Amino acid sequence: MNSAPLPISYDDIAAARERLAGVAHRTPVRRSRTAEERTGAELYFKCENFQRMGAFKFRGAYNALAQFTPEQRRTGVIAYSSGNHAQAIALSARLLAIPSVIVMPHDSPAAKLAATRGYQEGQRGSEVVLYDRYTEDREAIGRRLAQERGMTLIPPYDHAHVMAGQGTAAAELIDETGPLDLLLVCVGGGGLVSGCAVAAHHLSPGIEVVGVEPEAGNDVQQSLARGEIVRIDTPRTLADGAQTQACGQLTFAVIHALVARIATVSDEQLVRTMRFFAERLKMVVEPTGCLGAAAALEGAVDVRGKRVGVILSGGNVDLPLYAQLLAGR
Secondary structure, eight states, X not given: OOOSOOSOOHHHHHHHHHHHTTTSOXXXXXXXXXXXXXXXXXXXXXXXXXXGGGBTHHHHHHHHHTTOOHHHHHHOEEEEOSSHHHHHHHHHHHHTTOOEEEEEETTSOHHHHHHHHHHHTTOTTOXXXXXXXXXXXXXXXXXHHHHHHTOEEOOXXXXXXXXXXXXXXXXXXXXXXXXXXEEXXXXXXXXXXXXXXXXXXXXXTTOEEEEEEEGGGOHHHHHHHHTSOOOOOOOOOSOGGGOOSSOOHHHHHHHHHHOOEEEEEOHHHHHHHHHHIIIIIOXXXXXXXXXXXXXXXXXXXXXXXXXXXXXXXXXXXXXXXXXXXXXXX
């Protein structure tokens, strides 16, 4: 294990919890007898689909913006995102009276685009800038606009304040469940899994943290195997929140140190898991949000005989697409 200091500590997560107190929702933890009989495990689902703006991303976004200087608040924030970080930054900026510019793919789920614009409504200096995720570089666009407009760029995952905020989800989960044997966390750029890994290892020593990616976009699995960041083409997967080309420098440092391994699941497995939550727990969970649960329910990770925490990262999915997927079309 790397002995170099990690980008965040549990103290950073504890401080983030204080900033988020009374602002972020303390989301419920749910269980399912059917799921536990199927897997032979105790499964504790942390339902971030019930978080403000519908995903865990609010935690990291608000934690980052709450630490802005007065000058940063005046000039505003810029972010790039496939949808959930976009909404999280837009809502947090509204709550803190900060202008926001959000760079989003033109094919983002319509619900995520509409929600982001809704949070910006009436906010002077705020707008959504669209780009093509398959032909344009969102990071380059974000850097250029930040420089041109004098705004502060808050990336969706590779930022210490964002990572610390995301880690509060695992801290809340373990507060409620007590020590766990295993934590399953979805992986895009690594902000959630890195923050949760720091919290989990502090609060539940001996825990194993496993990240879960879509099969079509296993860049972090490749990176962990090689010991260095691997970059891939933008993956084509239903898990739009995990369509990242590479994890971040900061997030990879934590993943390399604290995440045991990365598992993958297929889009078909994600759809079956979405259907399971709709039928059995009466919950809407988006494809990316199902990654960790699919690994348990579909056998990608052996959970038998273990106490397992699962982060359900969000519930933002276009309802027409959701209906088609559940209907098998």
